[in-house]
Amino acid sequence: MRILIIGGGGREHVIAARIKSSKHNPSIYAVMAKKNPGIAALCEDFLLEKETDVEKVIGYAKFRNIDIAFVGPEAPLAVGISDALWEAGISVIGPKKICAIIEFDKAWARNFMKKYGIEGCPTYKIFTEEGPAHAFIEKLGDVAVKPSGLTGGKGVKVMGDQLPDIEAAKVYTSLLLEKGSVVIEERLIGEEFTLQALVDGKSLVFFPAVQDHKRVYEGDLGPNTGGMGSYTDVKEILPFMLSEDLEKAKQIMKSTVKALYEETKTEYMGILYGQFILTASGPKVVEFNARFGDPEAMNTIPIIETDFVEIMLAVVKGTLGKLPVKFSRQATVCKYAVPAGYPDNPEKDSEVIVEDLGEALVYYASVYEKGGKIYTTGSRAVAIVGCAETIDAAEKIAQNALENIRGNLFFRRDIGTAALIQKRIDHMKKLRS
Numbered sequence: 001m002r003i004l005i006i007g008g009g010g011r012e013h014v015i016a017a018r019i020k021s022s023k024h025n026p027s028i029y030a031v032m033a034k035k036n037p038g039i040a041a042l043c044e045d046f047l048l049e050k051e052t053d054v055e056k057v058i059g060y061a062k063f064r065n066i067d068i069a070f071v072g073p074e075a076p077l078a079v080g081i082s083d084a085l086w087e088a089g090i091s092v093i094g095p096k097k098i099c100a101i102i103e104f105d106k107a108w109a110r111n112f113m114k115k116y117g118i119e120g121c122p123t124y125k126i127f128t129e130e131g132p133a134h135a136f137i138e139k140l141g142d143v144a145v146k147p148s149g150l151t152g153g154k155g156v157k158v159m160g161d162q163l164p165d166i167e168a169a170k171v172y173t174s175l176l177l178e179k180g181s182v183v184i185e186e187r188l189i190g191e192e193f194t195l196q197a198l199v200d201g202k203s204l205v206f207f208p209a210v211q212d213h214k215r216v217y218e219g220d221l222g223p224n225t226g227g228m229g230s231y232t233d234v235k236e237i238l239p240f241m242l243s244e245d246l247e248k249a250k251q252i253m254k255s256t257v258k259a260l261y262e263e264t265k266t267e268y269m270g271i272l273y274g275q276f277i278l279t280a281s282g283p284k285v286v287e288f289n290a291r292f293g294d295p296e297a298m299n300t301i302p303i304i305e306t307d308f309v310e311i312m313l314a315v316v317k318g319t320l321g322k323l324p325v326k327f328s329r330q331a332t333v334c335k336y337a338v339p340a341g342y343p344d345n346p347e348k349d350s351e352v353i354v355e356d357l358g359e360a361l362v363y364y365a366s367v368y369e370k371g372g373k374i375y376t377t378g379s380r381a382v383a384i385v386g387c388a389e390t391i392d393a394a395e396k397i398a399q400n401a402l403e404n405i406r407g408n409l410f411f412r413r414d415i416g417t418a419a420l421i422q423k424r425i426d427h428m429k430k431l432r433s
């Protein structure tokens with residue numbers, strides 16, 4: 001079997017590693033913008049090209065007689081890479097554009113939730129003009145402001161966080177309106193969690209819930225990033241959640257897949273990512289994405305016990321409902337090492353040396369290889385994952401390994417520690433009371 005991976009980050013490295021471990025002994029090929037040394041080492045061959053260049057990707061997939069493709073990031077989905085691959089006779093993990101719109105148009109996603117009565121949708125409105133937008137901000141008083149398009153997780157700003165007051169929310173809204181429409185919605189207060197599911201058009205297989213950490217510095221301070229690290233527990237739920245919270249989130253995701261079919265008459269095949277906030281009145285939807293999370297993929301893919309290629313085949317054949325997908329009962333902690341100055345002024349082309357990582361798993365992200373050495377590109381560089389019987393033990397594995405990575409890098413020591421998890425539990429207890 002010949003499998004093509006589209007994308008060159010940490011998420012695509014963990015996907016490639018699991019495909020490589022399949023008993024089907026597949027040959028792996030990749031299209032990535034820069035040479036990710038982890039992915040390159042697992043491939044028969046790769047093309048260094050923009051993942052959004054549909055013509056070049058399809059040309060390469062045909063040239064390599066690819067049977068099945070896995071689209072990692074959102075940008076190629078947004079330009080219709082899956083549609084083009086299916087048209088070329090290649091099966092794809094990753095929804096067609098008509099369904100992937102749920103990620104790349106946040107205004108569409110909110111109107112869709114409203115139209116189909118999908119639970120967990122906050123009060124919101126969409127604006128193209130400043131006057132009505134400012135009036136709505138005044139009316140709600142406490143808001144989140146989102147550009148409608150893709151921003152790599154860095155475009156949303158929330159009052160009380162990045163926006164100190166109503167005036168700041170108005171200024172940011174006006175700035176965004178220069179480029180396109182803006183979603184303004186009530187600010188949700190609670191603890192965030194991610195729920196990812198494999199979808200074959202009808203059935204959903206859920207991964208354990210994950211909590212990501214978007215802020216760059218310890219104590220959840222500083223600007224937002226794509227995610228500095230994340231953890232899962234041995235159970236499906238996280239320590240601050242109740243089973244009923246997870247059931248509610250699953251129900252929302254199932255209703256979403258059903259409604260997407262009603263709306264588009266197209267089966268959703270790939271990953272549905274639900275970003276939730278657990279509030280005092282249950283889970284609310286922050287957004288949906290059409291791919292695995294990064295870093296959430298690094299927590300959840302390594303603990304899959306079922307053959308990954310069989311899972312991929314079940315997704316594209318619509319037989320996921322008949323495949324028992326199993327996970328090992330391990331907690332995981334993933335932490336990213338990022339270049340000095342990240343995210344605002346990151347050091348690029350700086351050498352990274354990865355050695356002696358003990359039991360930890362390592363996934364290369366935004367780095368490139370040249371002359372046998374590895375260098376930063378300016379974004380998240382290397383993801384380190386610990387898997388163990390408790391979150392605490394997994395955190396220690398990841399942290400010990402991080403201390404051995406050399407380079408002008410930094411990371412968050414607090415992710416996955418007992419102290420930070422207790423803070424999440426206490427926060428949720430306070431909200432629920």
Ligand code: GLY
Nearest residue numbers: 226227293294295
């Ligand atoms: N970790 C956030 C995301 O992948 O969207």
